[in-house]
Amino acid sequence: MTTELAQQENKYAAAFDQVLAAQTGEPAWLRSARESAFAEFSASGFPTVDLEEWKYTNVAAIAKTSFEPVLSANGTSLGKQDALAPYSYPETSHSRLVFVNGIFRQDLSDTSDLSAGIVAVDLNEAASDKKYEAVLRRAVEREAQTNGFVSLNTALFSGGLFMQITRDHVVAAPIHLLFVAEAQNGTAPAALPRVVIHAEANSQATIIESYAGSGSGAYLTNAVIDFELADSARISHYRLQREGAKGFHVSTTRAELGAKASYETTSINFGAAISRHNVEVRMDHEGAECAVDGLYMVDESQHTDTHSVIDHRQPHCNSRQLYKGILDGKSRAVFNGKVFVRHGAQQTDAQQTNKNLLLSKEAQVDTKPQLEIYADDVKCTHGAAVGQLEEDELFYLESRGINPTLAKNMLTYGFAGEVIEKIKIESIRRELDEVVLNRLHSEFQLES
Amino acid sequence: MLEIKNLTASIDGKEILKGINLTVNPGEVHAIMGPNGSGKSTLAKVLAGHPSYEVTGGEVIYDGKNLLELSPDERAREGVFMAFQYPVEVPGVSNAQFLRLAYNEKQKHKGEEELDPLEFKDLLKEKAALVEMDASFMSRSVNEGFSGGEKKRNEILQMAVLDPKLAVLDETDSGLDIDALRIVAEGVNKLHDPDKAVIVVTHYQRLLNYIVPDFVHVLSGGRIVKEGGKELALELEEKGYDWLKNGNGKSGSAAAK
Numbered sequence: 001m002t003t004e005l006a007q008q009e010n011k012y013a014a015a016f017d018q019v020l021a022a023q024t025g026e027p028a029w030l031r032s033a034r035e036s037a038f039a040e041f042s043a044s045g046f047p048t049v050d051l052e053e054w055k056y057t058n059v060a061a062i063a064k065t066s067f068e069p070v071l072s073a074n075g076t077s078l079g080k081q082d083a084l085a086p087y088s089y090p091e092t093s094h095s096r097l098v099f100v101n102g103i104f105r106q107d108l109s110d111t112s113d114l115s116a117g118i119v120a121v122d123l124n125e126a127a128s129d130k131k132y133e134a135v136l137r138r139a140v141e142r143e144a145q146t147n148g149f150v151s152l153n154t155a156l157f158s159g160g161l162f163m164q165i166t167r168d169h170v171v172a173a174p175i176h177l178l179f180v181a182e183a184q185n186g187t188a189p190a191a192l193p194r195v196v197i198h199a200e201a202n203s204q205a206t207i208i209e210s211y212a213g214s215g216s217g218a219y220l221t222n223a224v225i226d227f228e229l230a231d232s233a234r235i236s237h238y239r240l241q242r243e244g245a246k247g248f249h250v251s252t253t254r255a256e257l258g259a260k261a262s263y264e265t266t267s268i269n270f271g272a273a274i275s276r277h278n279v280e281v282r283m284d285h286e287g288a289e290c291a292v293d294g295l296y297m298v299d300e301s302q303h304t305d306t307h308s309v310i311d312h313r314q315p316h317c318n319s320r321q322l323y324k325g326i327l328d329g330k331s332r333a334v335f336n337g338k339v340f341v342r343h344g345a346q347q348t349d350a351q352q353t354n355k356n357l358l359l360s361k362e363a364q365v366d367t368k369p370q371l372e373i374y375a376d377d378v379k380c381t382h383g384a385a386v387g388q389l390e391e392d393e394l395f396y397l398e399s400r401g402i403n404p405t406l407a408k409n410m411l412t413y414g415f416a417g418e419v420i421e422k423i424k425i426e427s428i429r430r431e432l433d434e435v436v437l438n439r440l441h442s443e444f445q446l447e448s
Numbered sequence: 449m450l451e452i453k454n455l456t457a458s459i460d461g462k463e464i465l466k467g468i469n470l471t472v473n474p475g476e477v478h479a480i481m482g483p484n485g486s487g488k489s490t491l492a493k494v495l496a497g498h499p500s501y502e503v504t505g506g507e508v509i510y511d512g513k514n515l516l517e518l519s520p521d522e523r524a525r526e527g528v529f530m531a532f533q534y535p536v537e538v539p540g541v542s543n544a545q546f547l548r549l550a551y552n553e554k555q556k557h558k559g560e561e562e563l564d565p566l567e568f569k570d571l572l573k574e575k576a577a578l579v580e581m582d583a584s585f586m587s588r589s590v591n592e593g594f595s596g597g598e599k600k601r602n603e604i605l606q607m608a609v610l611d612p613k614l615a616v617l618d619e620t621d622s623g624l625d626i627d628a629l630r631i632v633a634e635g636v637n638k639l640h641d642p643d644k645a646v647i648v649v650t651h652y653q654r655l656l657n658y659i660v661p662d663f664v665h666v667l668s669g670g671r672i673v674k675e676g677g678k679e680l681a682l683e684l685e686e687k688g689y690d691w692l693k694n695g696n697g698k699s700g701s702a703a704a705k
Contacts, residue, residue: 390536391499391500392536393536393538395497395498395499395520396532396535396536396538397538397546397550398497398519398520398521398524399496399497399520399521399523399524399529399530399532400521400524400546400550400606400610401521401524401525401550401553401554401557401610402521402524402549402550402553403521403553404519404521406549406553407521410538410541410546410549411538411541413540413541414538414539414540414541414589415539415540416540417539417540417541418539418540421540
């Protein structure tokens with residue numbers, strides 16, 4: 001082990017001692033979860049490329065950087081008027097929960113549209129409340145997708161959020177969880193956001209989870225977001241990862257679906273030097289359905305990795321997955337999509353597609369759709385494609401007087417649009433369209 | 449307006465056009481007919497500049513310019529339009545966005561006023577009426593999920609918006625039912641005027657009942673083997689194309705072998 005690594009691990013050990021000292025009121029189950037998580041992290045550290053699941057994504061740069069884990073609210077310049085405007089959407093101006101470096105900030109949040117039918121409290125506080133214990137334990141003790149990052153988050157998280165949508169309640173305003181990383185005074189913060197969202201039976205909500213960096217320095221976001229949907233609950237979830245150019249982003253999304261529950265998630269990955277998203281949806285009750293879609297668009301030397309697991313464990317569940325990638329420069333993308341259909345999960349209907357567009361010869365994609373079926377009465381399809389723009393499509397646009405660069409941009413924009421249009425919030429869609437066009441340096445304008 | 453001289457072209461090294469000569473003047477409607485594989489669609493694509501086809505000889509003069517030196521988009525901005533036999537779907541880009549962009553590119557080229565989305569909407573409404581297209585098509589992705597007939601009508605709508613000097617219709621009648629055929633043909637006729645020319649590429653005579661040609665050229669084996677007036681199309685309908693293979697074609701073309 002190099003000295004850099006040893007020093008960095010000492011830093012995490014010191015942080016762990018701080019957490020134990022600060023959270024003395026925590027229930028025993030949580031303390032023991034933290035202890036075993038930290039023991040696991042100390043033993044194996046961050047994942048390395050020797051592990052099959054991390055073969056194409058080298059996180060040595062994260063392991064070597066001296067990040068400061070953020071354990072409590074620190075000073076922020078984001079409290080100033082309009083400082084959060086660039087990361088905000090008009091549809092959520094009164095339903096916005098702000099996290100700075102992973103710590104929930106009530107002082108920067110506006111939840112006036114979320115008064116009825118919803119509980120949003122500090123995660124540590126909720127952990128001490130008997131009525132939330134069962135659901136929180138299920139989330140924190142969940143083993144799916146566990147790796148060094150998840151262990152570190154479990155050991156250290158502070159200032160997380162627990163949100164519960166009350167039975168039968170339909171939350172009208174989309175709920176925006178805004179995570180801003182702020183690197184101050186030359187330090188490289190490690191933000192460890194942790195959120196548990198519990199949608200009670202027959203409730204409905206739209207959740208936006210967005211990540212941005214406010215400065216130009218290096219930082220790490222290591223987030224774990226858990227969803228539990230009770231019977232017939234419906235959640236639409238938009239995850240927008242637009243971290244800064246020197247940001248590192250690792251996040252884990254896990255969703256457990258009750259009977260006839262519906263979970264639709266669209267992940268947009270535009271930012272960060274290195275990003276990795278693990279998403280796992282478990283359908284362990286009949287009649288659940290999910291759509292797990294995404295778009296990654298990277299350039300220069302960016303690296304983005306999506307590992308997805310859709311687990312059909314009971315009969316009559318549906319899943320849809322469309323992931324698209326646009327790569328330019330020397331960027332690299334990884335897509336690994338597993339769909340499991342377990343014994344007895346009859347009448348499963350699963351479709352998975354991954355399509356990649358390479359805009360440069362130096363960009364590279366590793367895609368691996370994996371379908372494992374252990375039931376015999378199912379309908380499953382999957383496919384992956386990597387390619388350039390179609391000559392016939394380009395010619396069609398050019399034959400209408402559109403110059404080749406613009407034609408290429410239009411087709412690329414259209415390629416991304418198929419995923420972006422899944423987001424049902426106008427201002428987000430528009431912002432993403434603009435990001436795509438800016439990336440393309442396009443003179444092609446949006447319709448106003 | 450258009451002068452094609454001894455044009456030869458190939459795809460993947462295989463020669464398809466073996467010396468085409470054709471002159472088109474303003475105001476004229478020409479029909480290019482011929483059996484499958486005769487090269488008539490290739491001729492249309494070569495005029496539009498499709499990158500898969502290589503021009504191996506001859507020349508094409510359009511409006512005093514060497515057409516073959518222009519890229520496909522330059523040709524379009526100069527007023528050449530080809531209606532595709534198989535219009536391409538462009539997911540994620542709305543018909544209105546696409547058409548306005550194409551329209552403004554041409555306006556820019558001519559040094560004329562570009563239109564903003566609202567102004568363009570009015571223009572589009574007027575043009576869409578020509579091909580009886582509903583406004584709902586404008587917000588949909590280009591050709592995506594359109595029926596065969598809707599795609600062809602959309603081609604003529606594009607023609608109406610771009611107002612070309614030379615329109616080449618590549619088997620626009622294929623896959624159309626009789627009502628769609630009438631709508632498409634009437635659209636083309638309404639757009640025609642004495643300053644413009646139309647080349648209709650077709651296998652069958654039926655479209656020519658609606659778009660009446662001044663000249664009919666019959667292609668076979670990459671050459672024009674017979675030429676005549678509109679009555680030639682009727683003769684072909686009656687006798688089929690085999691009849692031409694038995695030495696009834698123009699002797700001049702046959703001898704060029």
